[in-house]
Amino acid sequence: MDGSGNINFLKKTSSDHLPRKEILDALPLHLRELIQGLPSSLWNSMEEIRLRTNQPLLIHSLNKDIFVYSNGGIGSEISKAYVVTKLDLEKTFQLVTDYSVYALEEDIKKGFITIRGGHRVGISGRTVMNGSAIKTIKDISGLNIRISRQKIGISDAYMEHIVASNNIFRNTLIVSPPQCGKTTLLRDMVRNLSNGMIKRGFQGFKVGVVDERSEICGTYQGIPQNDIGIRTDILDACPKAEGIMMLIRSMSPQIIATDEIGKLDDVLAIEEALNAGVKVLTTVHGHSLDEVSKRPNLRKMMEENIFERIIILSNQPRVGTIQSILDGKTKVPLL
């Protein structure tokens, strides 16, 4: 049951899926021409495309910034770089919003939108306030197209650490600095937990995902663009604390998965879930376990040792490296 034949998940299930067309569709014609001709090695490693008004067009890949030249070439000379105009940004914005700013108001308020394929486009500009709440963003001055790549199978080898032999999932916390692949790992774990792995001796769990920032599932118009398994229920764009309670009440999940906890409300909701007998899989920003334990909102939770497994990620030697897996109680490295 690897879910590869599941047609409900658009395209992304195939490992050779290239996000190329989805990204090109989001760019206006002349930018498309510039980017189209890039070498495929760059396409495969591309993480972000950055557009800022009157600044060079940048591609971020493998921790490096690459300039795109006006003639379609690439390199590191800033003088040859193509300079993004305000019009480019406006046109791109129309394309990424699918010509429907009115339909995405809520997303724009949060500062990002999800496009077909689950890629996320971050927005910066001038915010318009309504009282103390952000109403919308206007005069868009920067767009960041973040290419999402589902890495199917990256968690396969680690599943035995988080699922005990008698089909019991262990509460797991993933600790990782930003940009180290924590969401990617979480997503793949959700997929494996939801599908079950007969070979490794566990059956599928009912998984509820609270996807506050549409990052885990990459939901576009209600359909998850990533393969997140057959027994997964998604609350898209829902605040974590409320979402966790909603799932417990209505969807009877065995495991709740969510990304980037940090607020006090999140912690309380997680405790509530544990009291209700639901297991938790979540992630947190941080470089080490010590650092996380010192955060005021998380300290209590860490002292209570509610997580049975702690996975620490790093980007050395490359993004997504699992530095260690610790036993939650004894803090003894298992890997």
Place this chain on the structure above:
Amino acid sequence: MVKAILSIIIILSASFIGYILSYKYVQRPRQIKHLFLSLQLLETEILYLLTPLPQALKKVGGKSSMELNRIFTEASELLEKKDGFCIEDAWRQSVEKHYHFTSLTEEDKEALIDFGMSLGTVDRDHQLKNFHFIYGQLKKQQQSAEELRSKNERMYRSLGVLLGVAIVILFL
């Protein structure tokens, strides 16, 4: 006998020409009314159902009257192709291309094109304002179209008949 038949043919064809000339004056208020209805459908799609614009235009096109549906469906097709069209251009191109097949005037066309300028690119409040603005314009246009119709419809028709009769009398 032949004379009589010819006279009748002349009178009939002249009145037919008069009828054709009056046709666009009769059609215009009707089409403006249909346009009004189509735009109201679009408003519902946009403001309440939050349908993305290309799909919304397509749906409205499907429900619009025969003369108008191409304006909406073509704009939708242009946008869906994702050829890097911006809304304004796609809408303008579609309106320019298809308004010839309607009885709408240059003035109506300009109003429609202006309407397209802020379609989809602004938030809901502004969409609403935009819709109300074009409704106001269309109402005015409809009034003037109605006036023109009552003036010209009868004039062209009777002019046609009279011209036919005049020709017949001249030749008799």
